[in-house]
Amino acid sequence: xxxxxxxxxxxxxxxxxxxxxxxxxxxxxxPAKSTPLTQQERAQQLLNRFTFGPRPVDLEKLLAMTxxxxxxxxxxPASIPDTALDHRLADYTTLNLQPExxxxxxxxxxxxxxxxxxxxxxxxxxxxxxxxxxxxAKFYRDQDxxxxxxxGKPNLPPPTDAEAAAQKKIDQETAxxxxxxxxxxxxxxxxxxxxxxxxxxxxxxxxYVAGDQKNLLLADFNPREREIFIGMAANIGTPKTIINELSxxxxxxxxLSERQLQEVMADFWFNHFNIYIGKDSDNWYTTxxxxxxxxxxxxxKFRDLLLATASAPAMMIYLDNWLSIGPDSLANGxxxxxxxxxxxxxxxxxxxxxxxxxxxxxxxxxxxxxADVTALAAILTGWTVERPNQAGAxxxxxxRHEPGPKQWRGHTISSEATAQPGSPTNTQAxxxxxxxxxxxxxxxxxxxxxxxxxLAQRFVADEPPPALVDRMAATYLSTDGDIKAILxxxxxxxxxxxxxxxxxxxxxxxxxxxxxxxxxxTNPVNPAALVETLKTMGMPLYYAxxxxxxxxxxxxxxxxxxxxxxxxFSYSLTEGKLANQKFDxxxxxxxxxxxxxxxxxxxxxxxxxKSNRANFSEALLTSEPTANQPNQGPLDxxxxxxxxxVLESTLIGGDASAQTNQLINKQxxxxxxxxxxxxxxxxxxxxxxxxxxxxx
Numbered sequence: 001x002x003x004x005x006x007x008x009x010x011x012x013x014x015x016x017x018x019x020x021x022x023x024x025x026x027x028x029x030x031p032a033k034s035t036p037l038t039q040q041e042r043a044q045q046l047l048n049r050f051t052f053g054p055r056p057v058d059l060e061k062l063l064a065m066t067x068x069x070x071x072x073x074x075x076x077p078a079s080i081p082d083t084a085l086d087h088r089l090a091d092y093t094t095l096n097l098q099p100e101x102x103x104x105x106x107x108x109x110x111x112x113x114x115x116x117x118x119x120x121x122x123x124x125x126x127x128x129x130x131x132x133x134x135x136x137a138k139f140y141r142d143q144d145x146x147x148x149x150x151x152g153k154p155n156l157p158p159p160t161d162a163e164a165a166a167q168k169k170i171d172q173e174t175a176x177x178x179x180x181x182x183x184x185x186x187x188x189x190x191x192x193x194x195x196x197x198x199x200x201x202x203x204x205x206x207x208y209v210a211g212d213q214k215n216l217l218l219a220d221f222n223p224r225e226r227e228i229f230i231g232m233a234a235n236i237g238t239p240k241t242i243i244n245e246l247s248x249x250x251x252x253x254x255x256l257s258e259r260q261l262q263e264v265m266a267d268f269w270f271n272h273f274n275i276y277i278g279k280d281s282d283n284w285y286t287t288x289x290x291x292x293x294x295x296x297x298x299x300x301k302f303r304d305l306l307l308a309t310a311s312a313p314a315m316m317i318y319l320d321n322w323l324s325i326g327p328d329s330l331a332n333g334x335x336x337x338x339x340x341x342x343x344x345x346x347x348x349x350x351x352x353x354x355x356x357x358x359x360x361x362x363x364x365x366x367x368x369x370x371a372d373v374t375a376l377a378a379i380l381t382g383w384t385v386e387r388p389n390q391a392g393a394x395x396x397x398x399x400r401h402e403p404g405p406k407q408w409r410g411h412t413i414s415s416e417a418t419a420q421p422g423s424p425t426n427t428q429a430x431x432x433x434x435x436x437x438x439x440x441x442x443x444x445x446x447x448x449x450x451x452x453x454x455l456a457q458r459f460v461a462d463e464p465p466p467a468l469v470d471r472m473a474a475t476y477l478s479t480d481g482d483i484k485a486i487l488x489x490x491x492x493x494x495x496x497x498x499x500x501x502x503x504x505x506x507x508x509x510x511x512x513x514x515x516x517x518x519x520x521x522t523n524p525v526n527p528a529a530l531v532e533t534l535k536t537m538g539m540p541l542y543y544a545x546x547x548x549x550x551x552x553x554x555x556x557x558x559x560x561x562x563x564x565x566x567x568x569f570s571y572s573l574t575e576g577k578l579a580n581q582k583f584d585x586x587x588x589x590x591x592x593x594x595x596x597x598x599x600x601x602x603x604x605x606x607x608x609x610k611s612n613r614a615n616f617s618e619a620l621l622t623s624e625p626t627a628n629q630p631n632q633g634p635l636d637x638x639x640x641x642x643x644x645x646v647l648e649s650t651l652i653g654g655d656a657s658a659q660t661n662q663l664i665n666k667q668x669x670x671x672x673x674x675x676x677x678x679x680x681x682x683x684x685x686x687x688x689x690x691x692x693x694x695x696x
Contacts, residue, residue, distance in 0.1 A: 084258075085252065093227050178209075246542065268458055328402055353379075383396060413436060
């Protein structure tokens with residue numbers, strides 16, 4: 001840690017000082033405002049902004065098909081095969097389930113308690129029955145351990161250390177015996193045999209089966225059987241698997257998907273319409289929120305996206321609109337047919353009414369008042385969730401809706417006259433009020449400007465150029481909020497294609513980790529480890545607590561602690577110390593040598609340089625160390641310089657500063673390596689830890 005920190009501090013010297021409110025961040029030289037990007041730089045700009053990092057071959061491919069065609073192809077993700085990603089995601093069953101199905105497969109404690117107490121029936125599926133039997137048994141055991149006598153002492157004293165050790169040994173022996181029986185059976189009979197065992201044996205086996213045996217068994221199970229095994233092994237009522245699968249799928253999509261623009265936009269919109277997965281039943285609602293509300297509409301019309309998020313149970317739970325009840329509604333005891341009815345003490349919840357204007361549409365300066373917040377909250381009463389503790393769907397409950405016309409932002413919102421009270425048509429009348437209000441918000445010029453500003457901030461600069469934002473807003477209004485059209489305006493703008501805004505955006509931790517894998521063409525074999533890495537970097541996936549989501553500007557991500565975390569990650573990755581993740585620095589270097597495109601703007605290499613590169617590439621490809629072949633000797637100075645130059649070109653997309661190169665070379669000298677692999681690993685880690693790699 002001390003060595004890595006000293007390297008980081010040295011490299012951080014290359015970043016300029018800023019006021020205390022904005023920590024130091026990498027900043028490239030500022031070229032003239034009017035200088036346009038070259039064709040190659042424009043291709044790099046598209047890859048840096050609309051992917052999670054270019055792979056070694058991406059620049060060459062993009063230049064071959066032209067930036068314009070590449071961008072249009074990415075705007076139509078359904079036309080792009082994504083076979084490798086689809087294969088990896090096939091194991092994550094919960095990604096394609098409705099919330100109620102996911103909760104049934106991975107129940108929470110409330111569901112287990114209901115079944116244990118007979119207030120909810122067991123499912124019909126034999127595999128689910130077997131899992132629930134295990135969970136109910138664990139529930140009873142937990143109750144016994146926590147039950148107190150009248151004198152306040154435990155009714156069942158916890159086992160002593162000796163007793164616990166003896167029981168563990170017995171359970172381990174039981175697990176070993178069961179493992180032997182299962183492996184003697186054909187693969188398709190193992191789970192069927194396991195679920196017929198007595199419940200205590202199932203618990204012992206799923207808890208204590210040896211690691212190697214467990215991994216082999218899980219590999220032979222089909223995805224459904226694997227989920228059941230994990231469910232039996234889990235603690236009581238922990239739908240953690242749903243969250244884990246969603247988080248791992250997100251990092252896999254960012255790294256492996258061919259539909260990179262869709263993934264970047266899904267990430268952008270989820271952050272814009274942020275929800276906190278740790279709040280109540282959002283544990284099991286977040287997957288469908290991202291899939292059916294965010295991803296489905298990420299490249300469509302903004303109005304459709306807004307309505308989808310507004311009616312999503314995940315948003316209802318997160319911002320509490322499901323609790324909002326009209327003060328004069330039937331649900332609050334007010335009956336228009338009975339003038340003597342007594343009003344209850346229920347009322348409006350204004351959380352969503354405020355945030356949908358401040359953060360989702362108009363912006364904080366969008367010209368609304370507190371009275372507008374209250375009025376919109378009243379308009380949206382009745383928008384709720386059916387059985388939220390059991391993963392029910394969105395529900396409009398007319399009994400909760402506040403009756404009467406509402407004055408809101410100069411509009412009169414009312415649907416009272418559509419039918420007589422209590423008629424079937426009238427039961428949905430208030431739903432139309434909410435749709436009308438949200439539609440007006442989506443069409444408002446303030447929304448057009450705010451959404452355009454946020455998009456320009458994500459894809460152009462932390463402080464986006466006002467003229468560009470205005471043109472994007474004009475496109476928004478003229479196309480009824482067509483997200484593709486707005487992005488075209490952005491990409492075709494002189495600002496996006498200016499050197500002033502080239503490599504000026506700092507990567508978030510998510511972007512940094514994903515780009516480290518993409519630029520080195522490394523297969524993420526353990527996505528769970530990457531999810532944990534993002535936690536240590538301050539960006540746990542789906543756990544941004546405030547409705548603002550995570551910051552997309554540099555001021556929150558560039559400080560000494562963040563840089564240390566990033567360099568430590570780079571070092572662990574390249575040294576093969578990141579949860580058994582394989583890394584091949586020679587492969588990275590060889591790809592860089594062989595895939596760098598030559599364009600009219602690329603300086604012509606000298607004959608000597610060409611010869612050195614060719615010889616070095618050949619040496620890498622023919623002398624890569626294997627399990628039966630020792631590492632080659634250390635790189636000489638010429639090889640080291642070639643390696644550094646190629647790594648920077650491959651990972652950064654250009655040369656690092658002279659100061660960065662000087663410090664990297666100094667560290668390599670001070671930390672001598674006995675072989676070329678160690679030197680390449682160190683060089684790769686230092687390039688990924690450099691200020692230049694932090695930029696996109």
